[in-house]
Structures are given as C-alpha cells and as structure tokens.
Amino acid sequence: MTRNRPTSLDATIESPWHDVGSSRVPSAVYTDRAIYERELDRIFYGPHWSYVGLEIEISEPGCFKRTAVGERSVIMIRNRKGEINVLENRCAHRAMRFCQERTGKVKTLVCPYHQWNYNHDGKLLGVPFRNGVKGNGGMPADFELEDHGLNRLKVAVRNGVVFACFDHDVESIEDYLGPDILAAFDRTFDGRKLVLHGYSRQRIPGNWKLMMENIKDPYHPGLLHTWFVTFGLWRADNESRLELDRHGRHAAMISRRSEKVVSNVEEGVTSFRKNMELNEPLLLDIVHESWWGRDTVCMTTMFPNVIFQQQVNSLSTRQILPLGPDKFDFVWTHFGFEDDDAEMTERRLRQANLFGPAGFVSADDGEVIEFSQEGFEQDKNFSTLCELDGTSVGPADHMVTETLIRGMYRYWREVMEL
C-alpha cells in the first residue's frame, strides 16, 4: 500500500489565486510544475478513483493491459480465480518498469533485468541465486519473498468497468460518484456484457484539466463544432440538463436532439454551414436505442481521469494520462454491447469516426486545448473567465452556463489548498 500524503516540501507553493470562488482560473494552474506535482500527489495518487480499463480487455486469467494512474505505470491483470488486480509496473528489486508490452497474456510477470518473477496477484515467487552460487553470495538469510511483492492498488469493478486507487482508504466507487453521477454511469453500464471495438490514441499538448473542462462546457459544442451545429446533433436550444456530485468534481451533460427546430439559434453562428452536405449519409444513420430513454447524449466526466461518452450510437471511454503540466495522452476505447446485432456494431464503428483524434467533432477540441495552453504560457498573469450564468455552482436545465467548470475548480482548490 502506498500513501502519498502531501510532504512538507510542497507546502511552500504560493497560491496563484488572488480571489475567492472558482470562476476565474489563473494561468499557473495550467503551467506551474510545483502545482502539477501536488496534483499528482493529492489527486492522482491520493483518495481518488482512476479509470484503468474495461473488464473485457483482459478476458482470461493471465491477460493483462498496461496503462497508468497519473504518471505511474500500472498493469491491470486477471488472476487464476478470475479476479482483477492492478499492480504497479515497478520491480520490487531495482524499480524497473519491467512490463513494456501494451497487452498480453502471461503465466507470471518477469522482470527481465534479474528475472525476479511475480504471480498475477503481484506476489514474489522467486529470486534467481537466492541462496548464492557454490556457497557464495545470495540474499540474506532473513530475506522473505512475501515482503517484496509488487505494489497493489485498491481495485473496484462496476458493471464491467475497472477503477484503481493507490490509497486503500478511499471510499467505495458508489460513494465516490454519488447518486446522480452513478445513475448517469449505470445508464450505459447497466450490467450488459460489453464488446471491445478498438482504440484511438493521441497526445495533446495542453494541461489535463482542459480536457475535463471541455466536457464540462456545454457552451462550446454549438459554436466550435461545425459538424454538430450543421447536422443538428448539438444545438444550444436542445433540451438538456447538467448534473454534478455533491463536491462538484464529477458531472454529467445530458441532452436531447430536437425533433423539430423551434428557434433559429444557429443564426449568426459562423460554424453553421447551410450548404454543407454529407457524401456519406450513413454517418447520420442514428437509430434510437431503448436504454437511452428520451436523451440522445450523455457525457459524464469522472474526476480526475475519464470521460464516459454516449453520443447517439457512439460509445467510448476517454482516459486521461497526464505527462507534465503541459501535455497528456488521451486514449479512446470504443465499445458496444454483446447483444448488438451486426448492423448496430457496424453503425457504432461508423459513428466512432465522429470522435477520436481525427473525429469530425473532436479534432477541433484537441486543437483548442493546444491553443489555450499557448495562451496560458504566453501570459502567466492571466486568469480565465468562467462566469457564464454567474459564479455559483449547481445543476442546470440549459446549456448556456459554465457552472460545471466552476464546480471542478471549487473542489480542486479545496484538495490543493490553493
């Protein structure tokens, strides 16, 4: 078990925040190395659950996937009993990140450096030349294998989705999400067996929180995304609701595609292209699924590292892997359900083209994050303005608000003591 409590060293950060509240966010929050290190300690390695993957990615005993929590490399692996472990990818001997494959299937985990090997629970099984060679050397007599296993994270599995946490005292995943966000989660992950459709990966040169902000920002999709606006998938006048957990750290943006247009919100919106047509109309071959209810979109941000996406028939998890204050890797895992027929699977794969690094509505999100980061770097004394619909934090029944962003920063300031 690893505890990562704030050290006395990091208590010396001077808060860049000069006002109360969370509606103005200083540049340093996105650029400062010391602030980022504290985020790793308190958020990613502290009492917060991180998404690590889907159960179906490791279908059999010995199957593993390498991923990360914060910047620490971890391995999600299934043991012989079928249980899922998340083990730190660091040999107990000399700290080697011994696993370099992205996925695989193994009998034991072996560090190539000195061939220390571990079972699927991270238990050390053997050490070469432990008793020396011809009476020379070897480990001390009091060396015990059980004292030198791999670091095991606490694991939670809910309806096929796997979460891990370095802090074993963390609350349950259900309490962590709270009732409203749990309901948004369970709407998609209701226990149906999942099917893996594939991955997209990208590296975005911006602060990791900007991606969370992007999916807590219902203001931009109807403006930035030509595709959404022009083909009516997201309009500022769609019926919608925004929900948060009691801390304001997680959120869900839920909306309904309008059956008929009641107002011309696209008037004056330059991203609306009246003459734009699809060469492949099947991209918009949307088929209503009964589990949606009346809502066609549900975007859930689970603090700190994952977004659960349902945009019409396209489903994905989007994992954030921070790599310093100014970049992160973003991994999209596209999935469907076992009871999907061949046509629905085809449709989900087709609609996956809307998203991902080159997606019609996501390439531009990556780009605006990059350009925002450049703005923070160029003026360290700047503070962003998140005051659309006031300065308070709470649920809403419309999209013209930045309340979810304020919610995240209200919580962030508490945890970070800044």
Ligand SMILES: [Fe+2]
């Ligand atoms: Fe967007």
